Amino acid sequence: MSSVVVPRPIPVALLGLGGVGKAILSQLLSPPLSAQFQLVLIANSRQSLSLPLPAAPITPANFQSILEKHGAPLNVTSVISVLSTHPDAPGIFIDSTGSDVIPAMYPQILSMGVHIVTPNKKGFSASEALYKAIAEKSFPNTPSLAYGESTVGAGLPIIQTLKDLVATGDEIEKIEGVFSGTLSYIFNEFSKPEGGNVKFSEVVKVAKEKGYTEPDPRDDLSGTDVARKLSILSRLVPTAPALPQGYASIPTQSLVPDVLSDASTKEEYLERLEEGDEFFANLREEAKKEGQVVRYVGVIDVKSGKVEAKLGKYPADHAFATALKGSDNIISFTTKRYSPRPLIIQGAGAGADVTAMGVTSDMVKIYERLAVPRI
């Protein structure tokens, strides 16, 4: 038989050079990935840099200054064109931005034959109209692949596992988990199986100091991030309820208590954080009386047709109480095959390196798919 067709390194454009973008860049410039992919462009929100440079190659240490010195204004349309017309096309477009403008362009990008890999939740968790437009322009409806493993659980194999369960004919009954690293940390510290009286405001402040929260902690405490992840998973379950407005169709409990809803700036909110302490202390006390702990969870209950992001109470010997540590995510799948005991995946669900790994593992799958043509 003929020997395998090893694809030439796949051309890649990386948009977004924040913490995750930098980690993606670092992984792509190192072995073993450096042999499989060739960066043809990197860009932050303002500037782009075409690669390779005529002189020395870029490195994780020097790209920032080179981009600032030699960058040109970013033009997304021309990036797509570079990837679709490259001699080694089709290329991969990595959207590592937090933008919602770029996700709106996914259908166009895919229809040019370009693959998309992204940790950006916004494209897959917005309106059903955008989701359907992306689906129509991607595999199996076209050869273009649109992957987002890192949009849920960062590098944890959450999306691939759910796809495998569905594709092999299992029936999803319930998906339940702690999907936010920030809220995992906050409630693991605030409500421990062994008890404790720490104030909610104090835990939030420590979380912020440790860099576990967004600059404005309300962005985590609103529950929106969890709702976006639920939306992404729900859409992979054929029997889950439709979500016309994506995450916005999901009942989502906010952890910004009513007394603080009028705080107009994050500074005011952080200053007045203690005003919410009584609310959370009461919740914890109520749970404790029942031998339970409080966790902020996302639930997709296919049987009852409910998708929700909310505070839940769990027995002190439940995996969400005992096994969960630090800022880990834990996600459990209860299915026809995996019941009564679920399939559980646990580990760091945030952080630049593991999120980047979710992106690069998707890219490896694209590389491998290109490498085995049907005879």
Place this chain on the structure above:
Amino acid sequence: MSSVVVPRPIPVALLGLGGVGKAILSQLLSPPLSAQFQLVLIANSRQSLSLPLPAAPITPANFQSILEKHGAPLNVTSVISVLSTHPDAPGIFIDSTGSDVIPAMYPQILSMGVHIVTPNKKGFSASEALYKAIAEKSFPNTPSLAYGESTVGAGLPIIQTLKDLVATGDEIEKIEGVFSGTLSYIFNEFSKPEGGNVKFSEVVKVAKEKGYTEPDPRDDLSGTDVARKLSILSRLVPTAPALPQGYASIPTQSLVPDVLSDASTKEEYLERLEEGDEFFANLREEAKKEGQVVRYVGVIDVKSGKVEAKLGKYPADHAFATALKGSDNIISFTTKRYSPRPLIIQGAGAGADVTAMGVTSDMVKIYERLAVPRI
């Protein structure tokens, strides 16, 4: 752009029709898989049946009697030839046997361009010579794929996750887990965080009655099954020690105590099982004094270069003590990225349906790889 090339249903031969084989058959005959694969042959250890039949199609209910009535003697060489010369070739050869003769033929099968998917551990866990011969004849050295997700953890995404970690440049430091559903059940019952005085022999007898053990429980208690799984995982870690004789190169603690080593039949062994109770009771007592429980684990410690299957003691609040239930597997990966807290995967690690799912999810990946040709 052109629309996607949807591959015709991939021809499949299924060898081995025990519990797992039947579950594979059932999944392949049901949607969604029935649209992607066409069974061209099924066989047990004696007889084979070419498909489709001229009259009615086979079903999970009728295949057994049809095979017995119309089967022809199995000829593996001609099965390979059917798969490699089929108009929709290359096909997939599913080895769901417990044979070690068929794994010895994997290099030959792969070199005919045929893909292999198998829950049979014997090919990947035997001598390094066979492992290398398989590797030489499979991707990325040829276009033929050899997949065995279900050889470790059944349907749990253990092998894919390890491959993803390695392929994206992470460094594996330690893999540790409870890899045997049988030994998980036995020790979860025998050594509980909250204590208890049940006898080891009683637990083994209940496990046998529940169908959790092999017909001869010594096949589980020897630790060989765990050593085979460690061998399969180790070989995916470039920095792990070489295992010239596969599982046989791994120090493996047997749970058949010395006093019982002279039992010549399984009947004698089962009758005399209580003679080992003191040994295990002492172990449990010793662990309990240290606030620990006993678990039979597999460990790949890359830093120290050790691969071992053995009894280990774990603190009562460790995931192997608290989170592990029933006959579940739990596997933790500690890596450069996932440390100090590991990536953990837990769930049923045995059973026909979930093992079959590990096989069919590999098949879906082959189907998808064939569906996206490089332009």
